[in-house]
Amino acid sequence: MTPLSRSNMFLGLACLVFALLVAGIWVPLDTETGLIEKVRRRSMIGDALAPTVAAFFIGIGGVLLLLFERKEADQPRIDLTNLAFVGVQIGVLTIGFLIMLYAGPIAVALIDSGTEYRLLRDTAPWKFIGYFLGGIFIISGLIWQAEGRLTARSLLIAICVVISLIVIYDVPFEDLLLPPNGDV
Amino acid sequence: MTVLDYIWMGMLAVFQGPEVFSILGMPISITLVMIFSGFLLGIMVGATPGMAGPVAMAISLPILISVFGYHPDALLPVVGFLIGIMKGATVGGAVPAILFNTPGTPDAYMTTLDGYPMAQRGKAKKALRVAHLSSASGDTFSDIVLFVCAPFLAILVESYLDLPEKTALLILSLSFIAAVIGGSPAKGLISTGLGLLAVYIGTGEDFYPRMSMGTQELARGFPIATSVLGVLIIGAVFKGLDELWHERRSKGAIAPVHDVGDQRLHWADIRRLSPYIARSALVGTMIGALPGVGSTLAATLGYSFGKAQHEKRKTSDQTAFGDGAMEGIASTEAANSSVSGANLIPVLSLGIPGNAAAVFLILAMESIGGFNPGPSVFKFSADQVNTELVIAFGLFTAMVVANLMNWTIGGLFMRSMGIMIKIPKQILLPSVLLLTLTAIYVQETRIEAIWFALGFGVLGYFMRILAISPLPFVIAFILGGRLEDTARQAYSATGNDPFFLFTNPIAAIFMALALGVVLYSARQTKGAK
Numbered sequence: 001m002t003p004l005s006r007s008n009m010f011l012g013l014a015c016l017v018f019a020l021l022v023a024g025i026w027v028p029l030d031t032e033t034g035l036i037e038k039v040r041r042r043s044m045i046g047d048a049l050a051p052t053v054a055a056f057f058i059g060i061g062g063v064l065l066l067l068f069e070r071k072e073a074d075q076p077r078i079d080l081t082n083l084a085f086v087g088v089q090i091g092v093l094t095i096g097f098l099i100m101l102y103a104g105p106i107a108v109a110l111i112d113s114g115t116e117y118r119l120l121r122d123t124a125p126w127k128f129i130g131y132f133l134g135g136i137f138i139i140s141g142l143i144w145q146a147e148g149r150l151t152a153r154s155l156l157i158a159i160c161v162v163i164s165l166i167v168i169y170d171v172p173f174e175d176l177l178l179p180p181n182g183d184v
Numbered sequence: 185m186t187v188l189d190y191i192w193m194g195m196l197a198v199f200q201g202p203e204v205f206s207i208l209g210m211p212i213s214i215t216l217v218m219i220f221s222g223f224l225l226g227i228m229v230g231a232t233p234g235m236a237g238p239v240a241m242a243i244s245l246p247i248l249i250s251v252f253g254y255h256p257d258a259l260l261p262v263v264g265f266l267i268g269i270m271k272g273a274t275v276g277g278a279v280p281a282i283l284f285n286t287p288g289t290p291d292a293y294m295t296t297l298d299g300y301p302m303a304q305r306g307k308a309k310k311a312l313r314v315a316h317l318s319s320a321s322g323d324t325f326s327d328i329v330l331f332v333c334a335p336f337l338a339i340l341v342e343s344y345l346d347l348p349e350k351t352a353l354l355i356l357s358l359s360f361i362a363a364v365i366g367g368s369p370a371k372g373l374i375s376t377g378l379g380l381l382a383v384y385i386g387t388g389e390d391f392y393p394r395m396s397m398g399t400q401e402l403a404r405g406f407p408i409a410t411s412v413l414g415v416l417i418i419g420a421v422f423k424g425l426d427e428l429w430h431e432r433r434s435k436g437a438i439a440p441v442h443d444v445g446d447q448r449l450h451w452a453d454i455r456r457l458s459p460y461i462a463r464s465a466l467v468g469t470m471i472g473a474l475p476g477v478g479s480t481l482a483a484t485l486g487y488s489f490g491k492a493q494h495e496k497r498k499t500s501d502q503t504a505f506g507d508g509a510m511e512g513i514a515s516t517e518a519a520n521s522s523v524s525g526a527n528l529i530p531v532l533s534l535g536i537p538g539n540a541a542a543v544f545l546i547l548a549m550e551s552i553g554g555f556n557p558g559p560s561v562f563k564f565s566a567d568q569v570n571t572e573l574v575i576a577f578g579l580f581t582a583m584v585v586a587n588l589m590n591w592t593i594g595g596l597f598m599r600s601m602g603i604m605i606k607i608p609k610q611i612l613l614p615s616v617l618l619l620t621l622t623a624i625y626v627q628e629t630r631i632e633a634i635w636f637a638l639g640f641g642v643l644g645y646f647m648r649i650l651a652i653s654p655l656p657f658v659i660a661f662i663l664g665g666r667l668e669d670t671a672r673q674a675y676s677a678t679g680n681d682p683f684f685l686f687t688n689p690i691a692a693i694f695m696a697l698a699l700g701v702v703l704y705s706a707r708q709t710k711g712a713k
Contacts, residue, residue, distance in 0.1 A: 011650055015374050022381065031394040036682070043680040047388035050668040051395060054384060057362075057377030060702075064370035068706045076651045085426050086645055090638060093617075097634055135618055142614035146428045154611075161615045165622055173250045178622065182629025 005077040012065035019059030027051050085145075092141035100134030101180045121181040128166055131178045135162035185566050193569075194577020197260055198585065215260045219582050222265035223589050224597060226272020230292075231601035233280050233609065235616065237273030239420075241266050241544035242413050243619050246627045249551055256554030259575055263548050264582040270541040271323060271586040274521045275594050278315035279601045282513070283308055291520040294487040298505060298512030305508055309447035309599065314510045315517045316595040317449060318461050322518035323590060325465040326472060326525030327583045333473070334576075338533035338562035345559075347674035348684040352694035354667045355685075357536050359698035360474070362656050363705035364481070370706060371652040378643070379660030380667075382411055387665070389672075401632050408547060409624050410636040411661050415654045416540055418637060419644015421617045426645070428610055457514040460490045464518035471519075472526030472538060486519025487512065525583055532557050532576055536663065543658055 028034075033046035069075075105117040107129045120126040139158035144150040170178050201213035225244075229235040248265060252258030277292035282299030295315060302311040345353060358380075362372030386405030388394040396402035464486030471482040490512065491505040503509045527538030528545070535557040537543045549555045554571075561572045624637050644654050678684040686692050 007650060011374075012370070015377075019377070026395060030397060031388070032390040032392040033388075043675075045668075045672045045675050047390050047394045049671075050388075050664070051381055051384040054377050054380035054664075057358075057373050057380060059377075061362075061370045061373030061375075061377060064373065064702075064706050065368075068709060069368060069370055076649060078646070078649055082426070082646075082649055085429060086422060086642055089422060089425065090642065093621075093638055097631070101631065131622075138618055139614045142425060142617065143610055146425055146610035146613070157611050158614075161618065165619060169247065169622055169626055173247075176246070176250050176626045177629050179625045179634065180631060182625065183631045 005075040006070075007075045007077055008065050008069045008072055012062045012070065015058050015062030015065070019055040019062060022058070023052050023055040027055070088145055089142065092145065093138055096134045096138035096141065097179070098134075099137050100130040101183070102130070103133045104130035104180070121177075127178070127181055128170070130180050131166065132162055134179070135165065185564070185569060187564060190564065190570075190573050191577050193574045194579075195581045197574055197578040198264070198581040201257075201260060215264045215578075215582065216585065218261040218265040219268045219585050220589060222268020223272040223586050223594070224268075226269035226274075227276035227279075227594065227597050227601055228272075229269070230273035230276025231279040231598070232276075232607060232612070235612065236277075236540075237269050238540040238544055239417055239616060239620070240269050240273070241541065242409075242417055243616075243623050244269070245544065245548055245551070246623050248548075250626070252552075254552055256552070256571065256575070258552050259549065259555055260578045260582065262552060263545060263579060264585075266541075266545055266548055267579070267582050268586050268589075270524055270545075271521075271583075271590060272594075273541075274323075274524055275316065275319045275590060275598050276601060277520075278319065278513075278517055279312065279598055282311045282315060291483045291523075292516070294483045294516040295513055297487070298507070298509050298516075301506075301508030302510070302513070306445060307447065307508070310449065311510070311513055312599050313447070313449040313595065314453075314457065314513045316590075316598055317454065318457065318464070318514040318517040319521040320587065320590045320594060321461045322465040322468055322520075322522035323524060323587050325462075326469045326522040327580070327587050328525075329469050329473070330525040330528055330583065331580050334529045334532050334580075335562045335564075337529060338559045341533060342559040342562070344690065346688075347670060347677050348688045348691040349694065351667065351670045351674045352685050352688075352691035352698070353534070354536075354663055354670060356694040356698040356701075357530075357534075358656070358660055358663065358667070359702050361659050363701045365653045365655050368651065368709060369702050370709075371650070372656050373702065375647065375652050375654065375656040376660040379411075379657035380664045382406055382640075382657075383661045383664035384668070406636055406640075407624075407628050407633055408550075408661070409627050410633050411640050412543060412547065412658050413620055413624055414637040414640025415644035415647070415657050416543075417620045418617060418641025419648060419654060421613050421620070422641055422645035423648045424609060424613045428613070453510065457510060460493070460511045460514045461518040463489055463493070464515045465522040468519035468522030469526040472523035473529045474538070482523045483516045483520040486515045490515025525587075528579070528583070532561060532579070533559060535666065537659055540655060540658070543662060546662060 027048050031046075031048040031051070033048060035046055035049045035052060037044050037046040104121075104126060108115060108117040108120060108126060117126065136155070136158040139161055140150060140154050143154040143157070147154070166178065169176055198215045199213055200211075201215045203211040204214050204217050205212055225240055226237055229237060229240040244265065248262045249258070252262055274291070278295050278299065281292040281295040282303050285296050285300040299311045299315065302308065358376050362376040363369040365372055383406070385395045386393040386402050393403040393405070467486045467489060468482040471485065487505075494505055494509065494511050498504065505512045523539070524541070527542050530536040530538050531542045531545060535546070537546050546557060549557060555561070555575050556572070561576050563570050563573065621634055621637060624633050627633075647654050647657070674684050675681070681687060684691070685695050
């Protein structure tokens with residue numbers, strides 16, 4: 001028999017602690033004006049009030065969870081596989097975007113060392129190199145994770161999807177910049 | 185300028201915009217073309233499991249803005265396109281629900297209960313015709329209510345609600361959304377609180393952007409596209425991929441369906457379905473008009489009411505709900521489609537989005553500018569033209585045009601969309617993810633936006649794992665800034681009264697209702713266990 005999940009209790013406690021930390025430490029230490037401020041004898045609402053109200057919502061949610069839904073029968077459960085799964089996804093996406101950021105400048109440095117990538121960021125094919133390679137890595141990586149294997153078919157699909165996105169977002173529009181060309 | 189003048193100008197704005205081409209000498213405006221394109225795209229994405237109207241809206245928005253620019257003339261074509269998607273997706277969602285027992289959109293889930301058994305009996309086309317008739321009828325009723333009620337409600341709001349009451353109304357809306365969406369008011373409040381917290385980071389009136397931890401990245405705040413698309417779309421993609429990963433080995437083949445016998449919808453069928461369609465259209469419209477209560481609840485309620493009625497009246501030879509009753513499909517589809525028109529009532533009259541599709545309509549209006557949803561839109565000024573009111577009636581006209589498309593070509597196009605189910609999710613979801621991240625980047629043109637969106641995506645994923653609805657988060661993020669501004673103004677206007685929410689009778693009633701709805705829902709949740 002699967003043991004009863006107590007995720008609601010842990011979530012309630014976590015929210016309560018988080019709300020107290022936000023209202024008691026983060027807001028007072030990282031906001032210049034208090035809940036109510038007096039400026040030239042005029043009283044006004046300070047910047048601290050709104051985030052404190054937000055923390056209040058989170059805290060009340062946590063308390064209600066502890067009071068009313070702590071012993072609920074069908075509570076959701078988080079296990080290590082969820083964390084591992086999202087970890088791998090974020091890993092694939094991070095590497096993919098790092099490829100997007102650096103593949104273009106590296107290619108320019110290798111092939112045409114006299115020119116900066118920044119000057120070529122609106123020139124084909126240079127402007128597509130990062131997006132093309134990074135995009136293929138992301139799509140084929142995620143298909144690999146879902147299917148459990150990497151096939152030539154998934155690589156081909158990734159290439160087709162990335163080319164389609166370039167055609168949709170970049171080719172018809174002069175003012176739209178694909179990643180990473182807005183940052184270089 | 186009379187009311188009729190405004191309505192006429194709104195209609196002209198749709199039909200007499202810039203001409204794209206002409207048919208038999210009749211000019212076809214860009215807005216009409218955009219509504220048509222959005223409607224077809226909406227049916228396609230609705231018919232594709234794993235995609236939904238909001239995904240298509242999110243992806244299209246930066247492209248549309250890039251094409252049409254940031255000026256008021258862009259509003260009708262862009263929002264018309266999004267309205268087309270919204271309406272088309274609702275109709276299209278029934279296709280995979282009936283043919284393959286896989287709802288294309290969450291609110292089409294109840295359609296599977298009777299649609300799929302009908303398809304299994306060889307009545308797939310008839311089931312699709314019932315879905316289309318019910319959907320288009322519910323949508324029509326809802327649009328009529330929108331036309332009549334939105335201006336009336338807005339005028340009422342402007343006449344009776346001052347700044348303290350408006351602040352209390354925003355708090356009531358947030359509490360209501362937290363209490364009713366997702367089935368757990370406690371988790372709804374947590375979601376709302378997180379949305380508010382996210383929008384307040386890096387903003388404020390002081391020179392130092394609050395809660396930015398001294399970093400330049402946080403000092404600019406979280407762009408709305410990163411948080412909304414991150415939590416709603418990227419979180420859903422992560423969850424979808426997670427489910428695929430877990431269910432990889434248990435996937436079975438889809439059995440082919442062959443049509444048998446008469447597939448037409450006869451007058452006798454329509455007469456039999458009419459009471460169910462009418463009841464569900466009313467339920468869906470009422471639900472849609474409430475901020476934050478979406479089409480899934482409307483579909484569930486419409487189905488439950490229809491089922492209760494059917495059990496009372498059905499004869500022994502009629503099929504029961506759940507076994508392939510046409511009335512079951514009609515009750516669900518009329519209810520979920522009638523939400524789309526009515527949920528523009530809180531959007532246009534109060535600026536409060538009712539569901540994810542409405543969030544993108546507000547996002548488009550805010551991005552383009554020149555139209556601020558709220559009571560001021562419906563000021564019927566006689567001496568000078570209120571352009572926002574003209575645009576509002578233009579949007580109503582766009583709703584009606586999309587509805588007419590639904591009646592005329594919607595059914596035919598819908599019945600040809602069964603092929604969309606064949607796109608494998610393991611290919612579709614990564615493609616949607618890269619598409620969404622690309623859409624965010626082209627809007628923000630900085631890599632931090634991608635990291636923020638991925639962060640919000642992880643948050644959205646864990647919210648789904650923990651059964652916390654992401655919609656209160658998104659609506660709180662959108663309303664948070666307005667809530668703070670209104671509260672600041674109300675505080676000043678009441679002579680720095682710290683209890684302004686409780687000293688004014690209407691505001692006090694709203695606050696009591698806000699508290700009451702949360703406590704009542706919490707007790708109901710406990711009682712139901």
